[in-house]
Amino acid sequence: MALLQDILYKVSLRSVQGNMQVNVNDLQIDSRKISEGSAFIAIKGVHVDGHQYIDTAIEKGATAIICEQFPLSLKEGITYVQVENSGVAAGNMSHNFYGQPSEKLVLVGVTGTNGKTTIATLLYKLFTALGYKTGLLSTVQNQIGGEVLASTHTTPDAISVNALLKKMVDAGCTHAFMEVSSHAIDQHRISGLEFAGGIFSNITHDHLDYHKTFAEYLRVKKSFFDGLPTNAFAVSNQDDKNGSVMLQNTNAQKYFYSLRTLADFKGKILENGLLGLVMIIDEQEVHFRLIGEFNAYNLLAVYGAAICLHEDKHEVLRCLSVLSGAEGRFDYIVSPKERIIGIVDYAHTPDALVNVLTTIQKLRKGHEQIITVVGCGGDRDTAKRPVMGQEACDYSDRVIFTSDNPRSEDPNEIIKQMEEGLNTAAKRKFISIVDRKEAIKTALSLAKPEDIILIAGKGHEKYQEINGVKHHFDDKEVLMEMFELFGK
Numbered sequence: 393m394a395l396l397q398d399i400l401y402k403v404s405l406r407s408v409q410g411n412m413q414v415n416v417n418d419l420q421i422d423s424r425k426i427s428e429g430s431a432f433i434a435i436k437g438v439h440v441d442g443h444q445y446i447d448t449a450i451e452k453g454a455t456a457i458i459c460e461q462f463p464l465s466l467k468e469g470i471t472y473v474q475v476e477n478s479g480v481a482a483g484n485m486s487h488n489f490y491g492q493p494s495e496k497l498v499l500v501g502v503t504g505t506n507g508k509t510t511i512a513t514l515l516y517k518l519f520t521a522l523g524y525k526t527g528l529l530s531t532v533q534n535q536i537g538g539e540v541l542a543s544t545h546t547t548p549d550a551i552s553v554n555a556l557l558k559k560m561v562d563a564g565c566t567h568a569f570m571e572v573s574s575h576a577i578d579q580h581r582i583s584g585l586e587f588a589g590g591i592f593s594n595i596t597h598d599h600l601d602y603h604k605t606f607a608e609y610l611r612v613k614k615s616f617f618d619g620l621p622t623n624a625f626a627v628s629n630q631d632d633k634n635g636s637v638m639l640q641n642t643n644a645q646k647y648f649y650s651l652r653t654l655a656d657f658k659g660k661i662l663e664n665g666l667l668g669l670v671m672i673i674d675e676q677e678v679h680f681r682l683i684g685e686f687n688a689y690n691l692l693a694v695y696g697a698a699i700c701l702h703e704d705k706h707e708v709l710r711c712l713s714v715l716s717g718a719e720g721r722f723d724y725i726v727s728p729k730e731r732i733i734g735i736v737d738y739a740h741t742p743d744a745l746v747n748v749l750t751t752i753q754k755l756r757k758g759h760e761q762i763i764t765v766v767g768c769g770g771d772r773d774t775a776k777r778p779v780m781g782q783e784a785c786d787y788s789d790r791v792i793f794t795s796d797n798p799r800s801e802d803p804n805e806i807i808k809q810m811e812e813g814l815n816t817a818a819k820r821k822f823i824s825i826v827d828r829k830e831a832i833k834t835a836l837s838l839a840k841p842e843d844i845i846l847i848a849g850k851g852h853e854k855y856q857e858i859n860g861v862k863h864h865f866d867d868k869e870v871l872m873e874m875f876e877l878f879g880k
């Protein structure tokens with residue numbers, strides 16, 4: 393419980409009708425979650441305008457309304473607060489309501505098209521290994537010093553973020569690492585948070601269904617760094633075309649990592665194989681369990697951030713060397729008899745798919761086939777479908793197009809779009825099997841000893857979303873079932 397006036401600290405107010413000295417029991421941006429004595433923040437969303445639920449919220453017990461426009465008639469006994477931007481207000485108000493938890497933690501945000509989960513998870517594991525009680529907010533899961541909480545978003549809404557950060561403070565966490573998605577930046581889910589640092593991994597074509605243009609996507613990502621305070625650090629990828637642009641207007645202390653040029657955190661890959669990476673970082677040769685060049689970048693980003701947080705470099709490298717990555721990220725199992733390698737990977741963007749396939753190409757001995765099972769999600773960026781279809785064929789010997797999370801779309805239509813524009817060579821390599829389990833089964837039936845099967849797109853997910861219903865589905869589980877079924 394807190395005073396409305398206190399919760400509105402740092403919020404740009406336009407006008408107020410009613411008493412600011414009322415106690416607020418709870419804060420909500422969703423009228424369906426309102427309880428007695430709550431404050432309801434009306435936000436104009438992508439689908440509907442929250443302002444239309446103001447009266448419903450009052451009927452359910454809201455006593456304070458925060459909005460951009462007052463409703464035509466105001467109800468007695470209710471405090472109405474008009475703000476410039478409800479999304480920004482939601483961020484600041486949540487921060488205040490939950491006792492400004494980000495200021496009591498060393499909070500680091502990770503943004504970029506690919507690598508956020510891996511980097512944030514590695515930081516969580518590293519700082520835990522270094523002896524800190526640590527929190528994590530990620531696509532795969534949220535963690536509070538070892539306690540695992542389900543995750544619904546890459547970056548939850550402002551209220552949930554602050555509630556989770558408060559839980560971390562209450563549990564005695566000193567550090568928190570969180571993924572910062574472009575949707576979250578745009579929707580002000582991180583407004584009001586005090587970051588000790590920000591990390592940029594890379595930026596490529598993605599989420600243009602939401603941001604419309606690449607320039608807008610870039611601007612949104614960059615605004616995260618523009619908003620960092622002077623005492624924060626910003627660590628960026630020098631080898632990404634937009635790595636410098638990302639930090640050009642930040643007030644934070646700038647640092648760069650690179651595998652190619654001189655940088656604050658420079659790495660060199662000596663070996664890149666199925667047993668992991670051998671790298672030189674800061675003149676120290678280290679063996680890592682993670683696989684592939686993109687993970688060399690992730691490791692450098694993590695190393696850079698840890699150094700910015702004044703950790704001892706030898707300790708950091710020692711701890712990093714034994715860590716595995718995030719679940720469903722280049723997660724592989726080998727069949728007992730025929731040594732078929734099954735890789736489950738979350739790659740669901742054109743860039744991530746090429747990355748994982750080129751990594752496999754580099755790691756293969758040469759005689760094995762690469763069989764890829766891949767689909768594209770429904771109700772999301774459609775432009776990537778033909779691109780991913782072609783890429784899968786370019787970098788594999790056999791490809792099976794299948795269903796991902798079709799959501800409200802017809803999976804056959806999605807697959808058709810993946811098939812559109814395939815070149816002649818690609819047309820000879822693919823088949824389409826809409827049922828994902830059947831597709832994996834077929835991949836196994838095609839596989840000869842030591843072949844490599846990549847199942848891309850869903851990684852850690854334990855479900856397949858069809859028409860609003862989440863059906864249990866676990867790529868790795870199906871893969872193991874098929875290894876057994878075929879006795880390979």
Ligand SMILES: CC(=O)N[C@H]1[C@@H](OP(=O)(O)OP(=O)(O)OC[C@H]2O[C@@H](n3ccc(=O)[nH]c3=O)[C@H](O)[C@@H]2O)O[C@H](CO)[C@@H](O)[C@@H]1O[C@H](C)C(=O)N[C@@H](C)C(=O)N[C@H](CCC(=O)O)C(=O)O
Nearest residue numbers: 421422423435437438439440442445545546547549573575
């Ligand atoms: C497209 C998008 O980002 N939508 C997010 C957005 O919802 P919205 O704008 O559609 O909300 P809306 O339905 O228009 O409603 C507007 C407002 O009215 C309120 N409302 C609505 C109905 C009602 O009866 N009463 C009521 O009060 C809603 O609570 C909301 O505050 O704001 C909600 C609250 O923060 C989010 O949960 C929701 O995420 C949806 C579920 C989603 O799927 N988002 C994805 C695209 C997303 O955010 N992904 C990124 C990761 C991307 C990546 O890197 O892969 C993420 O951070 O997870």
Ligand SMILES: Nc1ncnc2c1ncn2[C@@H]1O[C@H](COP(=O)(O)OP(=O)(O)OP(=O)(O)O)[C@@H](O)[C@H]1O
Nearest residue numbers: 505506507508509510531686721738739744747748
């Ligand atoms: N630094 C990187 N550069 C390019 N690709 C990467 C990088 N790190 C991981 N990947 C690839 O992208 C996939 C997604 O990785 P990860 O989950 O860490 O990214 P993410 O940014 O969190 O994505 P999402 O928000 O969609 O979960 C991985 O499975 C891997 O194939």
